[in-house]
Amino acid sequence: MTPHRLWEWEGRGFDAEQAIPRADADRLIRAAQGPAGRLKGAQRAFDLFPDRVSARNLVGIVAAGDVSCEILPKIDREATPAHPASLRRQLISMLAVAHDLRIADDAATLLDTQQQTLLEILITRFVALAEDAVRRGMPRLYVAHADDLPALRGRLDPVRQFSALAGNPSRLACRYDVFSEDIALNQVMKAAILCLRLLARSMANQRRLGELALVYADVATVARSQLRWDRIVPDRANARWQPLLRLARLILGDQFQNTTAGSADGFALLFDMNVLFERYVARLLAPIADEAGWTLHAQGGRKPCLTGENAPKAGLFETEPDLRLERDGRVAMIVDTKWKCLADPAHEPKMCIDQADIYQVMAYARVYGCNRLMLLYPHHAGLGRAMPVDFTVTGSGAPITLTVATLDISDHATARQGLIDILGLYGR
Structure with missing residues (x-):
């Protein structure tokens, strides 16, 4: 993947040093257009001019095929440009507080900010959390099933038995529960894993995501728009999965502060810095005010x-x-x-x-x-x-x-x- 980087509100000429080619800019703008337009105020991630492309106040990552652009926050545009690692670390820190994520609380993250893009860092942290959670066992629930079987299992469904199966006495309309891992929470996890497999560029992350996909082989593949977030009810049984679920929500776009869209051809994970700063301050201030x-x-x-x-x-x-x-x-x-x-x-x-x-x-x-x-x-x-x-x-x-x-x-x-x-x- 060809990586590009822009600061917030930075413009880059097509003939400048470290230029973003016009063809790459067009692809990135198309990938970001839909997600950015769904943010409050119908925003956009880039401005396109005849001689340059410019970032706006949305930060994050946009990828289109083999091209990506990382947009980092930089409030002091007149000062000497800071090292990308420090700005990346600042953004990750704000995201961790604002969205209650476990992505900025260890030395590994500090090292990642120097070596990886924002997207690869989020993938690495997601993989680490997922591996730890899976190692301790996947959540399971009793799931209701209905099937026509040669022998009774569970209880009989008399309505179906004496209507649809009235002429076929060799089959019994059965209704029964199965203790299954094919539940809404695991379907969300699988959707996030499959999404990130398309985007990971690190060989280590690709390998680890492939191993996680095998673990979820028996879980149904559900389209992102069909995921049943409402069926994931926090309780004691899935409490240790909540940090990972919050990160999956971020990646899959189930948050109003950011928007995402992903496919084999395009992905955008964008944050409005005005909204992110507001939520960051609110989350820090809440316990102070309460005390x-x-x-x-x-x-x-x-x-x-x-x-x-x-x-x-x-x-x-x-x-x-x-x-x-x-x-x-x-x-x-x-x-x-x-x-x-x-x-x-x-x-x-x-x-x-x-x-x-x-x-x-x-x-x-x-x-x-x-x-x-x-x-x-x-x-x-x-x-x-x-x-x-x-x-x-x-x-x-x-x-x-x-x-x-x-x-x-x-x-x-x-x-x-x-x-x-x-x-x-x-x-x-």
Whole structure:
């Protein structure tokens, strides 16, 4: 496979060094078009120009036949390009937290980020988890069967026996249960294994996936669109399979934050960095808020901006703050996450904040009666001074404080401590 790599929002000329040939770009764009279009807002992974192809704010991996492109996040586009391994490790770390995955908690993953693409890393971690789970035994359940047999097995189905089989007394309509491994959970695992066998380029991963496919030989092959996720009910019997199931959901596209599509000719695993950053912050913040006696609400709210005689009963223009922190039954703080690059306030007083983002949080303050607002951005090396920076909203009424802050997401411990320091929940 011919591998290519782009940074988030990076453009690459067709005649540039390490160029992506126009033919390769066309194939990658076609492979990503459907999956990206199903994301919220009908997005796209690439922009195509006469002289270049450019990535957008979707990151992940796109593969088309023997061509692939890895898109990595890079919020500080003005700084010297970081080593791909560090950015890949950062993305995997965010995915692990946001989707509750066991893919970034060992030394093997740190080594993989230096040697493999994002897709190959996910394949390697999936294989390792699957091998460990299978080694301890595949889950089985009693599955209902109905068949016409020469001897009674289980119980007789009188309706079928005296209707369809009325003229054939040599057969008995039987209904019985079989303790089987051909169940929904194993069908999902097999679907993920078969999908990844088409995509793995590492000889070791191809061999290991082939061995896993043999283990699942007696499990039915079910099309991705026909997988019965609703039949997989978490319980004590399958608890150890839940981390692997979450990773399979990610690969097979059963998540609203990302989208995937796969076949022998194309595959795309794409993440909207705005959504991923929001969920990453929410997952880190939830236990912090709980320990401090606050209630965290991610998304939701949906209070309308407009009501009145000419508005529907539910109102008009629903609001949906990213994070609402409540205490004693009132919204005390609203945090809106933004995956954007801030400028140093010492050189740019407005810090390159979008005016629309200011208007948005001001509307939240009014609708939710909240006097503490925060715009939270990822930190980067290009900022010359520490965040946060507080502003006072002008106008009449109760004073409103808007904090513009950045969060260092280089690792979980640093990000968690950053949230504690920035929000100051324990002292309120």
